[in-house]
Amino acid sequence: MSAHETARPGPADLPGIGLGQAFSALRPTAPPAGWAARALREQNQPQGRDGHPAARRLSVPQTGEPAGTGQEPIGEASGRAGPARREAASVQVLGEDTRPDWQIVIALRATASELITERQEQWEQEHRHPMTPEDRRLMGRSVITRVVHEHADELTRSGQALWPLALERRYVQAVEDAIFGYGRMQPVFDIPDAENIEIHGFDSVVAQFGDGRRRELEPVADSDEELVAAVRFLGENANPPRPFDDAHPTITVAVGDRFRLHAIGFGLADRPSVIIRQHLLTDIGLDQLAAGGLMPREVADLLRRAVLARLSIVISGDQGAGKTTLLRALVDAIPATERFGTLETDYELLTHLQPRRRNMVALQATIGLGEVVDGRRIGEYTVADLIPEALRQNLTRLVVGEVRGDEAGAMLQAMQSGAGALTTTHSHSASATMDRLAARVAAGGVLRLDEAYRQIAYNIHLLVHVQLLDESWRGGGRRRFVGEIRALTGAIENGRPVTHLVYRADRTGAPVVFDPGEELLAELAPFTDAKPSDERGRS
Numbered sequence: 001m002s003a004h005e006t007a008r009p010g011p012a013d014l015p016g017i018g019l020g021q022a023f024s025a026l027r028p029t030a031p032p033a034g035w036a037a038r039a040l041r042e043q044n045q046p047q048g049r050d051g052h053p054a055a056r057r058l059s060v061p062q063t064g065e066p067a068g069t070g071q072e073p074i075g076e077a078s079g080r081a082g083p084a085r086r087e088a089a090s091v092q093v094l095g096e097d098t099r100p101d102w103q104i105v106i107a108l109r110a111t112a113s114e115l116i117t118e119r120q121e122q123w124e125q126e127h128r129h130p131m132t133p134e135d136r137r138l139m140g141r142s143v144i145t146r147v148v149h150e151h152a153d154e155l156t157r158s159g160q161a162l163w164p165l166a167l168e169r170r171y172v173q174a175v176e177d178a179i180f181g182y183g184r185m186q187p188v189f190d191i192p193d194a195e196n197i198e199i200h201g202f203d204s205v206v207a208q209f210g211d212g213r214r215r216e217l218e219p220v221a222d223s224d225e226e227l228v229a230a231v232r233f234l235g236e237n238a239n240p241p242r243p244f245d246d247a248h249p250t251i252t253v254a255v256g257d258r259f260r261l262h263a264i265g266f267g268l269a270d271r272p273s274v275i276i277r278q279h280l281l282t283d284i285g286l287d288q289l290a291a292g293g294l295m296p297r298e299v300a301d302l303l304r305r306a307v308l309a310r311l312s313i314v315i316s317g318d319q320g321a322g323k324t325t326l327l328r329a330l331v332d333a334i335p336a337t338e339r340f341g342t343l344e345t346d347y348e349l350l351t352h353l354q355p356r357r358r359n360m361v362a363l364q365a366t367i368g369l370g371e372v373v374d375g376r377r378i379g380e381y382t383v384a385d386l387i388p389e390a391l392r393q394n395l396t397r398l399v400v401g402e403v404r405g406d407e408a409g410a411m412l413q414a415m416q417s418g419a420g421a422l423t424t425t426h427s428h429s430a431s432a433t434m435d436r437l438a439a440r441v442a443a444g445g446v447l448r449l450d451e452a453y454r455q456i457a458y459n460i461h462l463l464v465h466v467q468l469l470d471e472s473w474r475g476g477g478r479r480r481f482v483g484e485i486r487a488l489t490g491a492i493e494n495g496r497p498v499t500h501l502v503y504r505a506d507r508t509g510a511p512v513v514f515d516p517g518e519e520l521l522a523e524l525a526p527f528t529d530a531k532p533s534d535e536r537g538r539s
Contacts, residue, residue, distance in 0.1 A: 116144075185230055196278070197275070224271055228265055249265055284332060295482040317424075368381075397421060458490055
């Protein structure tokens with residue numbers, strides 16, 4: 001693989017694996033000034049064949065394979081230059097379609113990681129500034145290519161196997177994925193239009209697409225234990241780290257800037273179960289969603305003006321209905337000059353990654369890893385804990401990714417202080433959303449149920465419900481649409497907030513009712529001339 005090829009999707013960088021000093025003999029001479037990749041020159045090192053440094057020993061775990069497959073521990077290289085590739089009768093020539101053995105990939109990863117870290121440290125000492133992730137990736141790719149080539153040469157010299165160049169390239173890509181990407185799970189992250197990857201055990205892998213289609217994929221590991229180890233690796237390298245072990249048998253973690261992974265294991269499920277959700281629409285506006293059929297344009301315009309008026313809006317819907325996507329579009333309507341904050345269990349909105357959002361605060365909960373004190377682990381910080389801290393950050397409003405529990409009461413308290421809020425919650429209808437929120441607030445013990453209903457009536461302005469019409473079961477497609485919008489009037493009747501039906505669609509998504517009402521229209525009147533975000537200069 002050329003060092004100038006475009007990097008594959010993956011985290012910007014992951015720490016080296018098993019780093020030590022065992023390979024200090026391969027440390028290059030001081031690199032010249034300039035671009036980091038020049039640090040790869042090694043004129044003063046002992047050379048092997050084809051200009052590569054002499055091969056070193058690489059210990060590969062035994063797998064019980066017969067001799068001649070490249071699975072056995074590799075002996076010490078002599079360091080002498082020799083013929084390009086000695087072919088003997090005892091050497092097994094592997095086919096070009098041979099798949100990389102992941103045990104060998106793991107061993108090559110350890111070797112390459114040590115060299116990459118050493119060379120990065122030396123480069124940074126010489127140049128006195130950090131190496132960029134892009135330069136580290138380029139340097140690492142060159143190191144990986146050498147490490148894999150040396151391993152293939154040693155297999156040939158020792159009479160174990162002969163790798164064709166195509167297999168060598170596959171090992172280079174596999175090791176690069178293991179260090180800079182998602183390891184053996186990389187292929188499932190490379191499907192550009194998959195909404196979900198469903199993994200039930202290492203050998204049951206299915207991609208689900210937006211139109212409802214499902215496609216079976218190759219196994220992502222050789223065993224359930226290896227699958228668990230791969231998930232644990234992703235959690236350990238997250239920021240902040242997320243554990244996945246006997247004491248933490250579930251994990252939810254943001255992977256890179258496009259994926260969310262959730263896994264259940266360690267006795268809670270019959271086999272490790274993993275769902276990888278890909279965020280396909282991360283920089284999206286209301287007009288774009290309207291053009292895609294989520295809602296009529298007049299509804300998109302109403303919601304945009306409601307955001308500018310700093311109304312508090314709760315989006316409800318079933319799982320996968322499009323709540324987070326609609327929330328991103330509402331956030332997109334917030335003026336670029338406004339300072340607001342997002343609060344999430346794991347980063348999913350990804351607003352903070354947009355260049356035009358330079359003056360916003362993105363907050364994320366942390367999982368406590370210490371001992372339990374007063375019912376909580378040391379270091380734990382929930383979304384509910386983050387809300388009062390966010391209010392001290394001079395924010396005009398709060399965007400809470402999802403209201404699940406204690407954060408419901410904290411969010412209502414924030415609304416009482418004058419901060420508007422945008423959030424989502426799981427619910428089957430706009431009316432049911434009020435009941436779920438009230439129950440969650442009351443469960444926190446701060447307010448009684450009737451008091452919770454009263455606070456909802458006073459502090460929440462709009463309830464927006466999104467629906468998913470799934471007819472894939474009979475060969476049809478899937479369609480998401482706004483099914484209902486209700487405005488809260490501030491009044492209480494029979495113990496529940498009174499609402500006005502602003503918009504309703506039928507079960508196919510076709511508009512049936514659109515009646516904003518005089519009171520809401522009067523409140524939104526000052527924002528009639530609001531322009532879509534695309535016209536304001538989406539970057």
